[in-house]
Amino acid sequence: MNLTEVKEHIVKSGLKATHQRMIVLQNLSNDSSHPTAEKLYDSLQMYNPSLSLSTVYRILDDLVEVGLINQVATKGGIKRYDANITPHNHIYCNITNEIFDFYDEELHQVIKDFFEKKQIANFKISDIKMQVNGFKVDLDQKVSFKQ
């Protein structure tokens, strides 16, 4: 995303488009590594030395709150973030701690159908996420989901 798009998204969400919010969202939207707050802070430091770490944390919370980004569930106890808010699932590498996105229309449909047919009593579903855990075979090579 470029700055103009970022600004539009933030304004549409109801938040003020402050400089700090824009650069945090832009940086996250151009980073597919599902970074932590601290990692984003580090990336931004070079060109925005006055940005504070607590601001990054608060902005990330706010962006999650209004639904512009997602917090990724991990076992590690460290929060990671994802600007991809389209439906998708995650592949976790237990060795490198990398997280990769994947999406398959057919799989999505099957799961959607399943939960329309079978009900969970007293529970309203907002979204369904799948986590594929495992490990990279060759750590130097990329992981890719083949259609």
Added chain:
Amino acid sequence: MNLTEVKEHIVKSGLKATHQRMIVLQNLSNDSSHPTAEKLYDSLQMYNPSLSLSTVYRILDDLVEVGLINQVATKGGIKRYDANITPHNHIYCNITNEIFDFYDEELHQVIKDFFEKKQIANFKISDIKMQVNGFKVDLDQKVSFKQ
């Protein structure tokens, strides 16, 4: 699980069946709330005042390591544990932070088939977890998965 069963499991895993390990595993196996380390520590305190919190943390790590329990991935950044090591998925309530287990044979099979057909290049899958996020409709009532 009773103490005898717990002891058998621990010995079979290769760890020594110490008193602390047994009570931690027993307590967790009789608790379906997917508790945190601290919550387990609190439950055990009453009858085991000399048990230390750091021991609980270390024992949980050890039990995860040998595969007797699982660490549950959450967005909250706080680690939770699950003694149910059979294949199953989780339902998360965003209001109460409760986690419920569910399992469906048909769904399990569909997903298994899917990942046998479609490959992820350079990645070896160890397990696949699904998270159903949403919220309880009536907070005082139970959530139940209907077959």
Added chain:
DNA sequence: TTTCTAAACAGGAATCATTCCTATCAATTA
């Protein structure tokens, strides 16, 4: 454009979950 005000921010302190460290304890073997 300038002024005003609520919202947002910077920077550092505080908190909370978790891990680390070290002396002690328990079990096993010689």
Added chain:
DNA sequence: TAATTGATAGGAATGATTCCTGTTTAGAAA
């Protein structure tokens, strides 16, 4: 019994996150 090894208690240290307070800023109103 003594020696060795692994496990624990208890507290200190660490790391991630949140909180607090004074200052700044965005955007509305004049």
